[in-house]
Amino acid sequence: MWEEIVGHRDIIISLQNLLQRSQCPHAFLFLGPQGVGKFKVAETFAAGILCHEHEAPCGKCACCQAVRQGKNLDLMVIEPDGANIKIEQIRALKHQAAMTSYSGYCRVCIIDGADRMTQEAANSLLKLLEEPPSNFIMILTAVSQNKILPTLQSRTIIYKFQPLVYDQLLTILTARGFDKQQAAANARISGGSVGEAIELFDPEIASLRRTALAMLTTVPQGLDSIWEQAQLIDKLDNRHAAFILKFLVCFVRDCVMLNLGSAYQEFIINQDVKNEMQDICTAWTKEQCVCAYDIIKEAHKALQGNANTRLVFESLLIQLHDILQGGNIVCQL
Numbered sequence: 235m236w237e238e239i240v241g242h243r244d245i246i247i248s249l250q251n252l253l254q255r256s257q258c259p260h261a262f263l264f265l266g267p268q269g270v271g272k273f274k275v276a277e278t279f280a281a282g283i284l285c286h287e288h289e290a291p292c293g294k295c296a297c298c299q300a301v302r303q304g305k306n307l308d309l310m311v312i313e314p315d316g317a318n319i320k321i322e323q324i325r326a327l328k329h330q331a332a333m334t335s336y337s338g339y340c341r342v343c344i345i346d347g348a349d350r351m352t353q354e355a356a357n358s359l360l361k362l363l364e365e366p367p368s369n370f371i372m373i374l375t376a377v378s379q380n381k382i383l384p385t386l387q388s389r390t391i392i393y394k395f396q397p398l399v400y401d402q403l404l405t406i407l408t409a410r411g412f413d414k415q416q417a418a419a420n421a422r423i424s425g426g427s428v429g430e431a432i433e434l435f436d437p438e439i440a441s442l443r444r445t446a447l448a449m450l451t452t453v454p455q456g457l458d459s460i461w462e463q464a465q466l467i468d469k470l471d472n473r474h475a476a477f478i479l480k481f482l483v484c485f486v487r488d489c490v491m492l493n494l495g496s497a498y499q500e501f502i503i504n505q506d507v508k509n510e511m512q513d514i515c516t517a518w519t520k521e522q523c524v525c526a527y528d529i530i531k532e533a534h535k536a537l538q539g540n541a542n543t544r545l546v547f548e549s550l551l552i553q554l555h556d557i558l559q560g561g562n563i564v565c566q567l
């Protein structure tokens with residue numbers, strides 16, 4: 235089963251070594267960006283703990299098959315119920331942890347999104363970690379280390395997952411049958427997250443990419459067009475608005491590459507819409523693109539800080555318009 239995982243070789247080797255020992259630590263914390271495969275590694279490690287074959291996890295026995303299908307009764311998975319993991323879920327886990335395993339061997343629990351536990355849930359889990367039942371192993375996954383109680387962290391073995399590199403992502407996406415050219419663009423835009431790269435194939439998200447491209451085309455047309463664009467953004471939620479900013483950053487970065495000349499063409503992320511970007515570049519100089527890049531990054535930060543979506547986009551579009559008008563925005567070049 236390990237061979238099905240792309241990347242994270244050092245972590246996998248370390249976990250394989252642990253599986254060969256008779257004693258396994260009782261708690262792990264897998265930290266790393268969203269969508270890089272932390273859960274997949276946790277699930278495979280769990281199969282390795284539960285599988286009775288010599289080369290565990292074998293991937294073939296009834297136990298491994300049940301893990302794959304999410305039906306192994308000795309593997310519990312807890313994930314956020316709505317926005318958070320709630321105390322009731324941890325209470326139910328404690329109840330189950332006190333019971334003997336179905337196979338008479340060991341039980342494993344994966345808490346996926348441990349950084350989204352409520353304070354009460356985290357405190358309750360801490361008690362379980364302080365006095366772990368025998369033959370009970372917990373694997374926590376989290377994106378933000380600073381949202382995990384230090385007292386909880388200190389009772390776990392921590393593994394830090396890195397974003398996947400472009401080639402690894404492309405391998406995963408093409409193996410799943412996605413269109414190669416679109417997969418190449420999505421692999422680069424996603425910044426190393428399989429989850430996000432796959433999300434980018436969603437037609438709704440893909441349409442936001444067209445919106446971002448249209449926005450850059452609109453800016454040179456004047457303020458009336460900008461207000462129209464801002465009204466469209468008003469209807470989007472924060473997550474979708476963040477996607478537009480992410481796409482804008484990529485497009486503007488590519489415009490810089492296009493402006494730098496043919497030697498940089500291979501570094502262009504959005505190869506599939508290169509012609510449209512060529513048109514945008516007729517209105518935007520390299521220096522203006524660099525300025526725009528900084529301003530869009532700032533807008534992204536403001537949105538992450540929960541600023542009002544419409545105001546962020548209005549301000550952004552006006553600033554971009556000002557750049558094209560040779561306005562007084564100062565950028566570091």
Ligand SMILES: [Zn+2]
Nearest residue numbers: 285292295298
């Ligand atoms: Zn097996």
